Amino acid sequence: MRIGIIIGSIRAERQTLPVAEYVHGLATARDGDVTYELVDLASFDVPLLTSPVHPMAAGKKYDDPGMQGWSDAVDACDGFVFVTPEYNHGVPGGFKNAVDSLGSELVGKPVAFVGHGSVGGVRAIEQWRQIVANFSMPVVRAELNFNLFVHWSDGAFTPEERHVAEAAAMLDQLEALVHTHRG
Numbered sequence: 001m002r003i004g005i006i007i008g009s010i011r012a013e014r015q016t017l018p019v020a021e022y023v024h025g026l027a028t029a030r031d032g033d034v035t036y037e038l039v040d041l042a043s044f045d046v047p048l049l050t051s052p053v054h055p056m057a058a059g060k061k062y063d064d065p066g067m068q069g070w071s072d073a074v075d076a077c078d079g080f081v082f083v084t085p086e087y088n089h090g091v092p093g094g095f096k097n098a099v100d101s102l103g104s105e106l107v108g109k110p111v112a113f114v115g116h117g118s119v120g121g122v123r124a125i126e127q128w129r130q131i132v133a134n135f136s137m138p139v140v141r142a143e144l145n146f147n148l149f150v151h152w153s154d155g156a157f158t159p160e161e162r163h164v165a166e167a168a169a170m171l172d173q174l175e176a177l178v179h180t181h182r183g
Contacts, residue, residue, distance in 0.1 A: 001178055003027070004039040004077035008084040008095035011042075018157035019116050019146055020083040026167045027081075034175055039077070044070040046098045056103035070098060071105055079110040079178040081170075086117030086124035091131070099131065106132070110177035112140035112170050120145030138177050142170040 005024050009016035020038060027036035045066035051058070060075060062068045074080075085092055099106070111132055115121020122145060129139055144166055151158055 001034045001078050003036050003079045005081045007040045008082055010094040016083055016085050023114055039073050041098055046070050049097055049101045055101055075105040078182055081112045083114045084124045086121040089123045091124045091127045106135040108136050110138045112174040114144040116146040118148050120147045140173040142173050
């Protein structure tokens with residue numbers, strides 16, 4: 001079983017990377033039959049969705065090599081942890097475009113959310129919950145939230161001890177959903 005931890009920011013100066021690395025470290029330390037891997041959206045150079053072919057009709061075949069790489073990486077996963085910043089009270093545009101550009105690669109695959117922003121990314125996560133419903137993606141209730149004014153000090157990411165247990169609960173729920181849906 002493979003779960004992709006998607007780094008949902010494409011900005012050069014991004015707080016999402018240390019958050020995703022923290023979650024990845026906790027996830028890979030777990031016992032079980034799950035492989036967790038970081039999937040860095042920025043490494044795929046996904047173009048804006050301008051294709052005349054609707055992503056659900058694309059059959060996982062894309063003309064753009066960045067898009068094809070993104071499709072292949074997502075398709076290889078059985079579930080996801082979306083690590084999302086909150087931009088202007090919502091989801092980041094680059095990440096939204098990348099999700100909009102896919103189709104069957106996402107359908108029915110479970111997802112959990114880790115957010116960060118001025119209020120812990122909660123508004124972005126709420127929007128993601130609505131968006132992934134279109135792909136019939138089962139959503140984990142537990143989530144992780146990191147506040148830019150609390151969990152960063154002198155530019156360094158500083159999670160709290162409580163986040164270890166919160167991450168474990170979220171990952172337990174996600175793994176259970178993935179097992180159920182792969183069944």
